[in-house]
Structure formats: C-alpha cells, structure tokens
Amino acid sequence: xxxxxxxxxxxxxxxxxxxxxxxxxxxxxxxxxxxxxxxxxxxxxxxxxxxxxxxxxxxxxxxxxxxxxxxxxxxxxxxxxxxxxxxxxxxxxxxxxxxxxxxxxxxxxxxxxxxxxxxxxxxxxxxxxxxxxxxxxxxxxxxxxxxxxxxxxxxxxxxxxxxxxxxxxxxxxxxxxxxxxxxxxxxxxxxxxxxxxxxxxxxxxxxxxxxxxxxxxxxxxxxxxxxxxxxxxxxxxxxxxxxxxxxxxxxxxxxxxxxxxxxxxxxxxxxxxxxxxxxxxxxxxxxxxxxxxx
Amino acid sequence: xxxxxxxxxxxxxxxxxxxxxxxxxxxxxxxxxxxxxxxxxxxxxxxxxxxxxxxxxxxxxxxxxxxxxxxxxxxxxxxxxxxxxxxxxxxxxxxxxxxxxxxxxxxxxxxxxxxxxxxxxxxxxxxxxxxxxxxxxxxxxxxxxxxxxxxxxxxxxxxxxxxxxxxxxxxxxxxxxxxxxxxxxxxxxxxxxxxxxxxxxxxxxxxxxxxxxxxxxxxxxxxxxxxxxxxxxxxxxxxxxxxxxxxxxxxxxxxxxxxxxxxxxxx
Numbered sequence: 001x002x003x004x005x006x007x008x009x010x011x012x013x014x015x016x017x018x019x020x021x022x023x024x025x026x027x028x029x030x031x032x033x034x035x036x037x038x039x040x041x042x043x044x045x046x047x048x049x050x051x052x053x054x055x056x057x058x059x060x061x062x063x064x065x066x067x068x069x070x071x072x073x074x075x076x077x078x079x080x081x082x083x084x085x086x087x088x089x090x091x092x093x094x095x096x097x098x099x100x101x102x103x104x105x106x107x108x109x110x111x112x113x114x115x116x117x118x119x120x121x122x123x124x125x126x127x128x129x130x131x132x133x134x135x136x137x138x139x140x141x142x143x144x145x146x147x148x149x150x151x152x153x154x155x156x157x158x159x160x161x162x163x164x165x166x167x168x169x170x171x172x173x174x175x176x177x178x179x180x181x182x183x184x185x186x187x188x189x190x191x192x193x194x195x196x197x198x199x200x201x202x203x204x205x206x207x208x209x210x211x212x213x214x215x216x217x218x219x220x221x222x223x224x225x226x227x228x229x230x231x232x233x234x235x236x237x238x239x240x241x242x243x244x245x246x247x248x249x250x251x252x253x254x255x256x257x258x259x260x261x262x263x264x265x266x267x268x269x270x271x272x273x274x275x276x277x278x279x280x281x282x283x284x285x286x287x288x289x290x291x292x293x294x
Numbered sequence: 295x296x297x298x299x300x301x302x303x304x305x306x307x308x309x310x311x312x313x314x315x316x317x318x319x320x321x322x323x324x325x326x327x328x329x330x331x332x333x334x335x336x337x338x339x340x341x342x343x344x345x346x347x348x349x350x351x352x353x354x355x356x357x358x359x360x361x362x363x364x365x366x367x368x369x370x371x372x373x374x375x376x377x378x379x380x381x382x383x384x385x386x387x388x389x390x391x392x393x394x395x396x397x398x399x400x401x402x403x404x405x406x407x408x409x410x411x412x413x414x415x416x417x418x419x420x421x422x423x424x425x426x427x428x429x430x431x432x433x434x435x436x437x438x439x440x441x442x443x444x445x446x447x448x449x450x451x452x453x454x455x456x457x458x459x460x461x462x463x464x465x466x467x468x469x470x471x472x473x474x475x476x477x478x479x480x481x482x483x484x485x486x487x488x489x490x491x492x493x494x495x496x497x498x499x500x501x502x503x504x505x506x507x508x509x510x511x512x513x514x515x516x517x518x519x520x521x522x523x524x525x526x527x528x529x530x531x532x533x534x535x536x537x538x539x540x541x542x543x544x545x546x547x548x549x550x551x552x553x554x555x556x557x558x559x560x561x
Contacts, residue, residue: 012386018382018469030435096303099299129313
C-alpha cells in the first residue's frame with residue numbers, strides 16, 4: 001500500500017512539474033489579464049497619466065458611442081457576408097476536389113496557399129488590387145464597361161473588398177475541413193442512393209449536405225468567431241475607412257487603447273467582445289451536447 | 295464530366311494564384327507601366343530597383359533578423375512547453391489536472407484584443423516593451439498547440455510507458471526516450487503551425503515594438519506602406535520577400551499543414 005501511495009504522490013509531483021511551464025505562462029499572460037481586463041475597464045486612463053476609478057462609466061459611454069455601434073454593425077455585416085461565402089466556396093471546392101483528377105494534390109495546395117500568407121501581405125495585395133484609381137480590378141471593370149467602383153471612397157464597396165480578400169484567405173481552410181468530413185461519410189450511403197436512382201443533385205441535397213451538418217455547424221461557429229476578430233486585413237487594407245465605414249470592434253478597441261490611449265475604454269470594448277464570443281461558444285457547446293445526446 | 299471538373303478546378307486554381315502572380319508582376323514592373331494607359335497582365339520590362347531601392351533605404355534586413363529571431367525562439371519554447379504539458383495532461387495524474395486543462399482550453403476562443411491592454415501593462419512592468427522578448431513571452435501561452443499535443447499523446451498506449459517504468463526509468467527519461475520519438479508527426483505539425491503564427495503575427499508586435507529598427511517584417515511592411523503611398527512596386531517586392539520563408543515551409547510540409555488543419559476541424 002505504501003508503495004502505491006508513494007508512487008501516486010511521485011506521479012502527481014512529476015505531472016505538476018511537466019505542466020508547470022505551461023501553467024505558469026497561462027497564469028501570468030492569460031488568466032491574470034482576463035481578470036485584469038474587467039478591473040481596467042472600470043478605470044479611466046488618458047494618455048500616460050494615472051488611472052482614475054470611474055465605475056461603470058466606460059460601459060455607459062459605449063452605449064451612447066456612435067462609433068462603437070457602427071463598429072458592431074460593420075463587424076456583424078462583414079461576418080454575415082463573409083462566413084456564408086467562405087462556407088459555400090469551401091464546400092464547392094471540396095466536392096470538386098474530392099474526386100480523382102490529375103494534379104489534385106497540387107490544385108488543393110494552391111487553394112490552401114493564401115491561408116499561409118500573412119494578413120499584412122494579403123491586405124497589401126488587396127489594397128493594390130482594389131486601389132480605386134490605378135488598381136487592376138477597376139481597370140478591368142473599366143475595360144468591360146462596368147465603370148470604376150469606389151472601393152476606397154465609399155463604405156459598402158470598401159467592406160466588400162475586405163470580404164473578397166477574406167474569401168481568398170478563408171476558402172482553403174473550409175475546403176480542407178470539408179474534404180476531411182467527406183472522407184468520413186460511409187461509401188455505402190452513396191451507393192445505396194445510386195441504386196435507388198437518385199440524381200446527382202438529389203444526392204447532394206438529401207445525403208451529402210445533411211451528412212456534413214456537424215462540420216458545417218463547426219465551420220460557421222469558427223467562422224463567426226474569427227470574423228469577429230478580423231484585424232490585420234482591415235487595419236492594413238482600409239484602416240477602418242473611409243470614415244468609420246469599415247471600422248470593426250477589434251480595430252476600434254485597438255485605436256481606443258493604443259492610438260487615443262484610453263485603455264480603460266478599450267478594455268470595456270474588449271469585455272463586450274469577450275461576452276459576444278462567450279455567448280457564441282456556449283451556443284455551440286449546447287447544440288453539440290444536444291446532438292450527442294440525440 | 296471529369297473533363298469539366300478538371301477545367302473548373304484549374305480555373306479556380308488560376309484565380310487563387312492570380313493575386314500572387316500580380317504581386318510578382320507589380321514587383322518587377324516600373325510604376326509608370328502599372329499606371330500608364332493600356333491594360334497589361336504581364337510584365338513589359340523588368341525593373342530591379344523596386345527590390346534594391348527599399349533595401350538600401352530602410353532597415354529591412356534588421357526586420358528580417360528580428361522576425362527570424364522571434365519566430366525561431368518562440369517555436370522552440372512553445373513546442374517544448376506544449377509537449378511537456380501535453381504529456382502531463384494526457385498521461386500523468388495530478389491534482390487539478392482537469393480544471394487546469396479546461397481553463398487553458400477555454401482561452402482558445404479569447405480574442406487577442408480582449409487581453410491586449412492588460413498584457414501590454416505586464417510587458418511594460420517586466421521592462422520588455424520594445425524588445426523581441428516582449429513579443430515572444432506573452433505568446434508562449436498557446437492553447438491550440440497544447441490541445442493538439444494532449445490529443446496526440448492520449449493515443450500512446452499506457453503499456454509502453456508502464457513497461458519503461460518497470461525498468462526503473464524516470465519520467466523525464468521516459469518522456470525523452472519513449473514518448474517523444476513516437477511524437478514526430480505531432481512535433482512537425484506544432485513546429486510548422488507555431489512558425490506560421492509567429493512569422494505572420496501583426497497586431498501584437500505592432501503594440502510592443504516602437505522603434506523602427508526593432509520592427510518585425512509584418513510591422514515593417516505597414517511602415518513601408520505609409521512611406522510608398524501609391525507606388526506599389528517596391529511594396530509588392532518587399533511583401534514577396536517577406537513571404538518566401540513561409541512559402542518554402544508550406545511547399546515542403548504542405549501535407550502536414552492540410553492534415554493539421556483537418557484534424558483541428560474534426561476535433
């Protein structure tokens with residue numbers, strides 16, 4: 001008995017020792033900041049001066065802050081357009097590349113390539129392609145006779161140019177996850193459908209898409225969470241402009257905290273963002289749990 | 295039907311590659327060519343000044359050194375920390391194991407911007423503002439890699455570890471000689487992904503690094519964007535240069551990229 005107990009105790013000690021570096025960095029740089037952010041959000045800091053305790057004033061300011069609501073609306077709109085687009089394009093690419101064809105591996109790699117290019121480089125390509133005066137997109141539109149589109153001087157086109165770049169970046173990830181899921185559908189299901197004389201379209205609608213349901217749900221949740229954090233491409237490509245028409249929650253939080261140096265206010269925005277993402281995660285968790293039970 | 299599929303797939307591939315192709319064309323063309331009348335989709339002349347001009351005017355070499363240093367150090371430290379923690383959470387029983395694991399995993403969905411102000415304060419307090427270490431250290435808390443390590447190590451049979459224990463090996467020795475050799479595919483995925491995240495990272499270095507000499511490539515590119523304005527030749531050339539390491543890593547290990555991503559999707 002004694003040996004079992006000492007062995008257990010030793011295992012516990014080794015376990016703690018192995019986990020210690022990770023636990024230490026998480027404690028200092030994640031858990032502590034996650035507590036601190038609430039604390040800071042109750043303070044007012046202007047410039048480098050000392051922080052002043054203001055209670056919930058930052059949150060009250062958020063409620064009446066027009067730019068905050070614009071940023072929230074922009075983020076929601078961007079998400080609502082970009083997530084379904086990436087999903088449909090990713091599914092189409094996966095269905096296309098699930099069959100055997102020459103150079104399939106290379107083609108898949110090319111679809112995935114933009115996902116490994118940095119957000120900054122992608123944004124620079126975007127800024128160049130969608131440059132209103134000399135960019136290629138407007139030049140081509142001009143030749144075709146569709147006229148120049150004000151990608152930089154009007155809000156909706158600017159947002160759409162961001163969506164286009166997000167589609168370019170995000171398509172590969174959606175495709176890869178769908179491809180993996182397609183491998184998981186039992187072959188017999190498709191064979192049975194073929195025996196029953198189901199058309200390709202019917203097979204897709206009645207079998208493939210329902211079978212991919214959990215994957216689609218996963219991709220939607222991940223897509224929403226990622227879209228709510230879109231920073232690099234927005235900051236570099238449009239800088240939130242024109243006006244505030246492409247300002248997102250995270251770019252607004254950044255500019256409040258590090259350009260205007262109102263770190264209390266930036267933290268309050270951070271807390272709101274945190275709550276939004278938290279709610280979405282809980283929804284995903286509950287839906288998954290219900291599905292597992294059913 | 296197969297032929298149509300292939301045609302579609304290739305059209306898609308051309309569309310996906312086109313922006314990168316256009317970067318290359320822009321990078322070697324003179325800005326007059328790019329602005330002038332008439333639409334050229336291919337370079338009409340080659341101009342190397344786009345490459346040499348910014349390299350001589352701006353500390354691009356320094357930025358590259360900073361990026362390499364940050365990425366390499368971060369990869370080594372992060373992967374070691376996550377492998378050790380993955381082993382502890384997968385195979386060793388200790389008090390608080392499940393609570394700690396759940397707490398760590400729950401940070402997966404926390405946006406960087408939620409904790410950036412408190413993290414910034416910490417970095418200031420530690421005296422790391424403006425230094426490479428200020429960029430590296432807060433990012434050592436990397437939940438996704440830890441999660442992948444733990445999932446992978448769960449699949450290692452307990453018998454292997456127990457057999458080594460009966461031989462009287464210490465846990466550290468078992469970890470090094472039994473567990474790690476089985477984890478090669480895991481290590482490859484961890485190294486590749488951590489390298490990509492740190493190489494491409496932008497928001498956090500933008501906050502920490504103040505002096506232009508200390509920038510990473512990503513922050514430096516933003517600096518160049520503000521310098522060059524509408525002159526995209528040099529900008530595209532520098533952006534392409536900054537992508538080369540990532541593209542090489544991708545070309546060599548694309549199977550790992552795709553598998554790693556797919557695994558993260560299936561859970």
